[in-house]
Amino acid sequence: MHTSHAENEANYLKYKGKYKGLLGWILSTDHKRIGLLYLYSIATMFSVGALLGLAMKFELLAPGKTIMDAQTYNATFTVHGVIMIFMIVIPGLPAVFGNFLLPIMLGAKDVAFPKLNLLSWWLYVAGVFLVLSALLFGPGTPDTGWTFYAPYSFKTGTNLLPAVFGAFVLGFSSILTGLNFLVTIHRLRCPGLKWTKLPLFVWTIYGTAWIQLLATPVVGITLVLIALERIFGVGVFDPALGGDPILYQHLFWIYSHPAVYIMILPAMGAISEIIPTFSQKHIFGYKAIIASTMAIAFVGWLVWGHHMYTAGMSGTAQYYFSLLTFIVAIPSAIKVFNWISTLYKGSINVQTPFYWAISFIFVFMIGGLSGLVLGSLATNIYVHDTAFVVAHFHYIVFGGTGFSFFAAMHYWFPKIFGRMYDKAWANIGWLVFFIGFLALYSPMFYLGMMGMPRRYYDYLEEFHGGNILSTFGSWIMVTGLIIIITNLVRSARRGPKAEMNPWHGKTLEWTVTSPPPLENFDEIPVIAEDDGPYNYK
Amino acid sequence: MEKSAHIEHEHYDAEASKVGMWLFIFTELLLFGGLFIIYSVYRFMNPDAFHLAAEELDTFIGALNTVLLLISSMTIAMATTSLQKNNKLHTLLLSTVTVILGLVFLVNKYFEWGIKFSHGIWPGSPHMMETMSQGEILFFGLYFIMTGLHALHIIIGLVIIAVAMVRVNKGTVHANRAALLENAGLYWHLVDVIWIFLFPLFYLIT
Amino acid sequence: MNLSVMSNEKHHIVPYRLYIIILLALLVLTFSSIGITSIELGKFTVAGALLFAVIKSYLVLVYFMHLKYDKPYIKLMVAFVFAVFVVTIVITFLDYLYR
Numbered sequence: 001m002h003t004s005h006a007e008n009e010a011n012y013l014k015y016k017g018k019y020k021g022l023l024g025w026i027l028s029t030d031h032k033r034i035g036l037l038y039l040y041s042i043a044t045m046f047s048v049g050a051l052l053g054l055a056m057k058f059e060l061l062a063p064g065k066t067i068m069d070a071q072t073y074n075a076t077f078t079v080h081g082v083i084m085i086f087m088i089v090i091p092g093l094p095a096v097f098g099n100f101l102l103p104i105m106l107g108a109k110d111v112a113f114p115k116l117n118l119l120s121w122w123l124y125v126a127g128v129f130l131v132l133s134a135l136l137f138g139p140g141t142p143d144t145g146w147t148f149y150a151p152y153s154f155k156t157g158t159n160l161l162p163a164v165f166g167a168f169v170l171g172f173s174s175i176l177t178g179l180n181f182l183v184t185i186h187r188l189r190c191p192g193l194k195w196t197k198l199p200l201f202v203w204t205i206y207g208t209a210w211i212q213l214l215a216t217p218v219v220g221i222t223l224v225l226i227a228l229e230r231i232f233g234v235g236v237f238d239p240a241l242g243g244d245p246i247l248y249q250h251l252f253w254i255y256s257h258p259a260v261y262i263m264i265l266p267a268m269g270a271i272s273e274i275i276p277t278f279s280q281k282h283i284f285g286y287k288a289i290i291a292s293t294m295a296i297a298f299v300g301w302l303v304w305g306h307h308m309y310t311a312g313m314s315g316t317a318q319y320y321f322s323l324l325t326f327i328v329a330i331p332s333a334i335k336v337f338n339w340i341s342t343l344y345k346g347s348i349n350v351q352t353p354f355y356w357a358i359s360f361i362f363v364f365m366i367g368g369l370s371g372l373v374l375g376s377l378a379t380n381i382y383v384h385d386t387a388f389v390v391a392h393f394h395y396i397v398f399g400g401t402g403f404s405f406f407a408a409m410h411y412w413f414p415k416i417f418g419r420m421y422d423k424a425w426a427n428i429g430w431l432v433f434f435i436g437f438l439a440l441y442s443p444m445f446y447l448g449m450m451g452m453p454r455r456y457y458d459y460l461e462e463f464h465g466g467n468i469l470s471t472f473g474s475w476i477m478v479t480g481l482i483i484i485i486t487n488l489v490r491s492a493r494r495g496p497k498a499e500m501n502p503w504h505g506k507t508l509e510w511t512v513t514s515p516p517p518l519e520n521f522d523e524i525p526v527i528a529e530d531d532g533p534y535n536y537k
Numbered sequence: 538m539e540k541s542a543h544i545e546h547e548h549y550d551a552e553a554s555k556v557g558m559w560l561f562i563f564t565e566l567l568l569f570g571g572l573f574i575i576y577s578v579y580r581f582m583n584p585d586a587f588h589l590a591a592e593e594l595d596t597f598i599g600a601l602n603t604v605l606l607l608i609s610s611m612t613i614a615m616a617t618t619s620l621q622k623n624n625k626l627h628t629l630l631l632s633t634v635t636v637i638l639g640l641v642f643l644v645n646k647y648f649e650w651g652i653k654f655s656h657g658i659w660p661g662s663p664h665m666m667e668t669m670s671q672g673e674i675l676f677f678g679l680y681f682i683m684t685g686l687h688a689l690h691i692i693i694g695l696v697i698i699a700v701a702m703v704r705v706n707k708g709t710v711h712a713n714r715a716a717l718l719e720n721a722g723l724y725w726h727l728v729d730v731i732w733i734f735l736f737p738l739f740y741l742i743t
Numbered sequence: 744m745n746l747s748v749m750s751n752e753k754h755h756i757v758p759y760r761l762y763i764i765i766l767l768a769l770l771v772l773t774f775s776s777i778g779i780t781s782i783e784l785g786k787f788t789v790a791g792a793l794l795f796a797v798i799k800s801y802l803v804l805v806y807f808m809h810l811k812y813d814k815p816y817i818k819l820m821v822a823f824v825f826a827v828f829v830v831t832i833v834i835t836f837l838d839y840l841y842r
Contacts, residue, residue: 112550112553112557113553113557175564178560179557179560179561179564180557182556182560183553183556183557183560186553186556186816187550187552187553187556188553213560213563213564214563214564214567214824214827215567216564217564217565217567217568217570217571218567218568218570218571220568220571221568221569221571221572222571225575225682228660228682232660232661233660233661234660234661234678234681234682235660235661235671235674235675235678236575236675236678236679236682241671241674241675241678242579242583242670242671242672242674242675243579243675244578244579244582246838247574247575247578247579250574250835250838251571251574251575254571254831301827301830301831302830302831302834305834305838313838313842314837314838314839314840314841314842315841316837316838316840316841317834317837317838317841320834320837552814555813555817556817559817559820559821560820563820563821563824566824566825566828567824567828570828570831570832573832574831574832574835577832577836578835578836578839581836581839581840582839596777600773600774600777603773604770604773607766607769607770607773608766610766610803610807611762611763611765611766611807614757614762614806614807615759615762617757618756618757618758618759618762621756622756722807722808723808726803726804726807726808729803729807730800730803730804733796733799733800733803734793734796734800736773736796737776737780737792737793737795737796738792741776741777741780741788741792742780742788742789742792743780
């Protein structure tokens with residue numbers, strides 16, 4: 001171990017620059033510090049979003065009004081959605097782990113445009129405050145749902161403008177991050193690091209960045225149009241002025257469906273790093289995973305209409321979207337197959353990140369298969385806008401992205417903070433969280449099949465049993481969350497010092513000290529011809 | 538921080554800047570792309586109304602603005618050439634011509650919108666609501682949004698060119714560090730490309 | 744550092760004359776498109792005007808924006824983005840054409 005360097009003063013957490021204290025962080029252009037800034041901001045917003053979710057579950061504990069009325073419930077699910085989607089799962093893995101790891105994995109000292117990177121974070125913060133201002137000022141909290149569907153979004157009397165504008169700014173932040181990563185991957189790979197030697201996490205970031213870059217402006221302009229309709233009464237989507245509200249849905253989902261892949265691709269990338277490390281085996285089908293990543297990114301762009309089967313699209317469009325939806329499931333299945341095959345005959349090291357990765361595969365498969373129920377036209381009509389949909393996308397967005405985020409957090413934690421967490425508590429936290437997750441969302445599949453609609457604060461007596469189980473699940477899950485977060489926060493400060501490579505990984509980030517030095521590498525590494533990110537013996 | 542700032546100075550990668558600019562242009566293209574989708578859908582739904590409403594627009598002003606933008610595109614492209622030839626005076630001169638043409642474009646746009654306003658045509662105006670069909674309302678809504686957003690991009694482009702000019706004048710942008718001016722040029726051409734499509738869609742297809 | 748090597752890649756200097764030729768071509772195309780749309784061609788008016796716009800933007804992209812002299816991957820990216828946009832609009836019209 002390079003102890004000479006490990007104990008030095010110049011690791012990125014400790015160095016003293018032009019600014020001290022807090023300013024040294026919020027004005028830092030170091031990609032690792034920016035990654036942590038994102039981590040802290042996202043964690044803060046996540047706790048807000050989670051509390052809102054908890055409140056909704058509490059409301060649904062019993063039929064009728066429990067703790068809030070219908071309008072409050074509408075506002076709660078709107079804000080919960082806006083926060084969770086735009087502020088957490090979309091920036092989530094790319095902004096936190098992408099920022100922290102991408103340059104190191106490429107053997108670079110920083111991203112291509114460090115100042116732009118800092119600007120992205122500032123825009124993120126600005127967007128957050130704009131959205132939150134909608135809660136505090138004006139005639140009422142937005143109640144449109146996070147989708148801001150026309151025409152209600154320009155008819156509602158609530159304070160929608162700051163939320164829409166905030167989402168726009170958050171989108172801009174996301175675009176700049178994507179742009180930065182694309183240029184970084186194209187220009188800053190160290191000598192010998194060919195495209196076919198990139199870690200899979202980098203590949204998924206690459207696919208994600210393209211979606212961020214190309215899809216986000218579409219929703220950006222759509223949100224601007226909503227604002228213009230509200231302010232100036234320009235007729236664009238208003239049916240009274242000849243507009244077509246379904247066109248709004250098209251444009252919204254042209255972004256928001258690919259956005260699902262912004263959430264899930266880097267999550268898959270993190271799992272593709274963890275599985276080989278904890279099997280000590282070369283990833284099965286490296287090139288197949290790359291191909292499926294790019295296929296998901298591209299085909300995922302073309303399937304937006306499956307959110308709109310009941311909106312009044314033409315039959316032809318419905319057939320087309322349903323067909324492509326089934327096709328886009330194939331590359332995801334390829335990935336699952338590759339992960340499982342990597343485990344086969346590997347020397348598996350059962351540790352916390354591995355638990356998270358395996359449970360990711362489990363919930364992701366349930367989420368993915370239930371997605372096919374929704375992608376098929378006949379069954380979709382039956383469960384559209386029911387609790388089934390809510391269960392499905394929480395299995396994907398929370399079960400997929402969320403589990404992978406925690407997997408990544410426990411995998412790279414020793415690298416990021418230079419300290420190890422308490423493994424026993426981490427495992428307990430995972431188990432409690434996992435049980436809570438299943439108890440919270442699984443009953444919703446059943447409730448949806450039975451016909452319980454989503455987005456209502458009230459329900460019929462016959463749905464009571466399932467909802468009680470679900471609400472209990474939310475309490476268990478939050479208990480798990482508290483255990484996990486407490487353990488991590490404690491360990492970041494007081495945990496035992498971590499080794500340079502505690503899991504015996506092969507990617508470049510494990511060749512630098514924990515925590516990494518200020519500029520990652522004293523000398524830019526050179527990748528030998530027979531070297532690779534997963535070359536285990 | 539001192540150390541990393543030092544590295545940033547050393548780190549000049551013209552190709553990275555160029556690729557970065559192209560990627561930003563892609564974002565802008567899809568921003569307008571969303572509007573072009575809306576335009577084409579509504580045109581498809583209201584062919585006659587769009588036909589009728591387009592006759593309200595002055596082809597002459599549209600054509601004049603097209604010519605202005607095309608010439609300005611050429612001059613900014615030439616400015617890059619002269620910078621690469623180390624001719625600072627020509628660079629500044631050609632950029633100035635570009636800026637002036639851009640400003641004239643905006644003045645034309647101002648008068649064009651002014652005439653529309655004086656005819657009682659603006660978003661949500663009573664004249665539009667009472668006398669126009671739904672298709673015409675959509676047409677003018679899109680007209681104001683798309684040309685307005687384009688004008689905003691002209692202004693942004695002018696600011697970028699102005700910054701590049703200041704840097705050329707100070708000597709921090711020169712033949713071996715031309716990325717800023719080249720990127721300003723790329724952005725300006727993007728504005729031109731978008732107008733190349735806006736012009737026929739609003740002024741010509743009558 | 745190898746970065747300094749990268750930044751010293753030789754730029755292709757485009758002569759003024761080429762720009763002037765392209766501008767003239769663009770102006771001719773502009774006036775032709777005005778001419779062609781003033782003739783009553785029915786539904787071909789739109790196609791005609793758009794065809795001219797596509798040719799014009801191609802010239803701007805290739806010459807003014809130097810794509811001709813750029814590396815293949817940049818050309819590929821530009822083509823890809825335009826293709827994505829075209830595909831998107833086609834798919835949207837799967838709804839509107841058959842409604």
